Amino acid sequence: MYQLLSSLSLIEVSSFVASPTVGLYCAQMGAEVIRVDHKAGGLDYDRFMLTEEGRSLSWENLNRAKKSVALDLRSAEGRELCVELARKTGQLVTNLPEQSFLKHSVLEDGRPDMVSVRIMGWHDGRQAMDFTVNAASGYPLMTGPEEWPEGLDSETAPPINQVMPAWDFITGAYSAFALLAALRHRDATGEGSEVRIPLGDVAIGTLANSGGMAEMLYRGADRERLGNAIWGAFGRDFRAKDGTRFMVAALTPKQWSGLVEAFKLADEIAKLEAEIGVDFSSGDEPRFTHRARLFELFQTVAEQHDYSELAKRMAAQGCTFERYRTAFEAANDPELVANNPLFGPSPANPSGFEYPATRSFANMPAREAGDPKPAPYLGEHSEEVLSERLGLSSGAIGKLIDAGIVELSDKDKR
Helix, strand or coil: CCCCCCCCEEEEECCCCHHHHHHHHHHHCCCEEEEEEECCCCCCCCCCCECCCCCEHHHHHHCCCCEEEEECCCCHHHHHHHHHHHHHHCEEEECCCCCCCCCHHHHCCCCCCCEEEEEECCCCCCCCCHHHHHHHHCHHHCCCCCCCCCCCECCCECCCCCCCCHHHHHHHHHHHHHHHHHHHHHHHHCCCEEEEEEHHHHHHHHHHHCCHHHHHHHHCCCCCCCCCCCCCCEEEEEECCCCCEEEEEECCHHHHHHHHHHCCCHHHHHHHHHHHCCCHHHCHHHHHHCHHHHHHHHHHHHCCCCHHHHHHHHHHCCCEEEECCCHHHHHCCHHHHHCCCCEECCCCCCCCCCCCEECCCCCCCCCCCCCCCCCCCCCCCHHHHHHHHHCCCHHHHHHHHHCCCEECCCCCCC
């Protein structure tokens, strides 16, 4: 953890992936992030996969370095405590609906400089989640084997979803940026801001920003399926003699020339260039247009050598490549994890399970990153936060606990 945001406190009322990601990234930069949940846990508190003790590994990793307050958010008194915490702190991240008890007009009453960031489904208020906005974006129908027909045919060319909820994580990262932009504006002007970020807009906007929307409109049709080939450039997966599958990419002149040298294909490439009248070193267009002929040449060489030999040759030429791993292999790969400064020692996780934990993705050589911190137990900081933030006495907090409005740590309840 870095301490660049050590002066920032943030209330988070959220669930699942996108919204908790905002708080996670801020906490990893040193912010005090106070997550407020219903006293029995939010919608994501028991999200699969669970340990034998019933602890969610997803929740544990998305809520590292945060504080936890557990309130009865179904009661008027519990909701009012949550609203007051947000007002006192001055900044809130949530994915609750705009017309919930945390709507901005309520929060800014008595706190005109309030900054709220709300992650939504679609811009018009419809619900959405990562896998539904992905379906709407068109991306799942760009994936699949090259021989599959174009268009939507559920029997012969079904859509293929990505497994990772990428739109959630992109939305979380963008929301963290938007939060800091709103805070910077408040520092300069004293004005608060209501920021709404629809998950669906992040997806369709990313399609537009990538040039994909313009491309489809210009061509007047969908892009063909490419299997594992890279659109618009040279790159795809190959299979070595020992069965290892690996991915290569050549988007620059250096990457292309290095790959040709590593595979010792200069003569064959020259013959192909003479045959079809192109210069493959001139850019992406000829390499992509004639990719099938090139893929055949490279695969012929790949299947004659074990991956270790090919990897050594590609590394010597500065090529861009990587072998395919299963997720289990990746989690146990020393190159990716054990020897990677991104990961620190396992903190005292609520699950009791020890495993490498991430630091901030940012690498700041002149600053001490610090070790990863654990996620809190649900309600672990309820008493502390209500005392420090709202000035409640121990007696007042005790009465709220007795009334079931406030819940303390569930450390020994599972």
